[in-house]
Amino acid sequence: MTSRGFDTTPEGTWKMHGNCENNSRSNKWIQRRIIFVAAIITIAMSLVPFRVAFLKYRYQNKLLDTLLSNTEGTLKVEPRRGTIYDRNGKEMAISVWKDSLYANAKEIEDPDKLARKLSRILHVSRGLLKKKLESGKSFVWLKRHISTRERENVSALNEKGLHFKKEYLRVYPYAALAGQVLGFTGVDGHGLEGVELFYDSYLRGEADSVSVLWDALRKPIAKSVLSENNPVGSSLWLTIDSQIQFYAQKELKRAVQQFDADSGEVIVMDPNNGEILAMANYPPFDPNRYRYVSPERWRNRAITDCFEPGSTFKVVLFASALEANLFKTRDIVYCENGVFRVSKHVVHDVHPRGWLTVADIMKFSSNIGAVKIGEKVGKKRFYAWIKKFGFGERTGIDLPGEAEGMVRNPREWTRVDMAAACFGQGISVTPLQMTVAMACIANGGKKVVPHVMKKIVSPAGGILKTFSDQSPKPIMKPATSRCLKVLLRRVVEDGGTGVRAAVSGYTVAGKTGTSQSYDTKTCSYDKKKGTASFVGFAPCDEPKFVIGVFIHNPKKACYGGVVSGPVFREVCERALLYVGISPDTKVVRAKKNSGRNKKVSYTRVSRL
Structure with a gap:
């Protein structure tokens, strides 16, 4: 009999009982497997502490090093x-x-x-x-x-x-x-x-x-370290004095803009030890914004750029002549009324003059007078003195990029070359070289090494380095230096080319310079381009500062006494007052009476 699909026959009952027995055996097998796996896991887990202890004992140092290498390190x-x-x-x-x-x-x-x-x-x-x-x-x-x-x-x-x-x-x-x-x-x-x-x-x-x-x-956790x-x-x-540097840059900017010049430099130096107190360049340069200006503005033109010095170079010629006792300051020289032929070339003076003393040749800056003095000095002696003053070689300043200038071997000089060199043409110098040369005269005839480093101090406060210059090298007799001081002092007196550089209340000495620039394209001098300069020192008897002013390609005037002289005057006066040197009223009165009741005698006549 069949009811609702169930088989009630004996055969069906037997089949159902067989399935139950099979299920029971399967469950027992699964239980045994679970118990077996659990036993294995239990045994394995029980061995972990022993394994950890073993590894700790056996490989402790190695494992610790590995851990530290991943979590600790050094940072530069x-x-x-x-x-x-x-x-x-x-x-x-x-x-x-x-x-x-x-x-x-x-x-x-x-x-x-x-x-x-x-x-x-x-x-x-x-x-x-x-x-x-x-x-x-x-x-x-x-x-x-x-x-x-x-x-x-x-x-x-x-x-x-x-x-x-x-x-x-x-x-x-x-x-x-x-x-x-x-x-x-x-x-x-x-x-x-x-x-x-x-x-x-x-x-x-x-x-x-x-x-x-x-x-x-891999970022540092302890940032404070x-x-x-x-x-x-x-x-x-x-050695720079920021206040004097400010004076120099201010007056340089005024002059360059006033005379519509291209550029300029002012150097203020202590002539006794070579310390650079100011070194100004125009156009100026802000190092905070160096990426936004032309690399040309980075250049320190006071040491890197060369120019023909013009009449400031006459101090070298006069030093060679006076040291060799070839002339006395009261000797007179005929200046050809402003026109003098040298080979196929003609040398001119701005103001034609006849007979002039050696002192007046310096005062009025006569090129013809300088040429005649140079012919007596000779190429060999003149060249030796050019090298003595340090032209044609680096001054040794502790700044990068210094130029040597250019001085040709005298064997290559023609008579015209020698004549041109006497008034500072055909020779190239840097502004610093010209300033150092004037310092030799100011300090009594000794050549100093210019420098900008005063001292280097370690983080702990100890002095690591100071500027240790070898004792200044004498290049001329003190008597020659004194004589040159007298001549250069007259340059800034009434009638001299540097009268606009005179500083009221102080004795000042110096020399003007006006030079033309050589055009390599036309192989001739460009009358519209050149350098107006004045290099001098004060006070005259005990110089505190030597100051060089160099202004390039001024368009509204060209003479050194007119363009650069006033810059020297302003910077010098401010610097002297700043360091506490008061003006002398006796000097003011002496200037007012200069030229009155003056008697001049000549001991010898030289007509070349």
């Missing part, structure tokens, strides 16, 4: 660059913390979109940013030394893959003051120009390493 720390001070302790160059932005390009999801956002914030080309963000590199700089506002705006984006890094930024608090002397550093903190380059090894210091803990992304323990470079103290 760049030193903070040393500070540059002027001679009075004013900070001329300092280093400050600044944020820089970099990216892990592997983490950037949408480079194009992010580049568009960053370009508006950082003011960097969108294409350049996109290229960097698509580079696939784990580290790529986006912008170095960003501003506080830029950091805030970038942080507000909350974009994955953007990171900040603290770096040092070199800052020059006085902007363009002594910019060409200071020079500048690159984004990596290495000196590239000026004293920043010359003394880079001292200022930069030595990198150090610190122990840090890394996180999973990087700022608190940074090494510091040595500090540099300059």
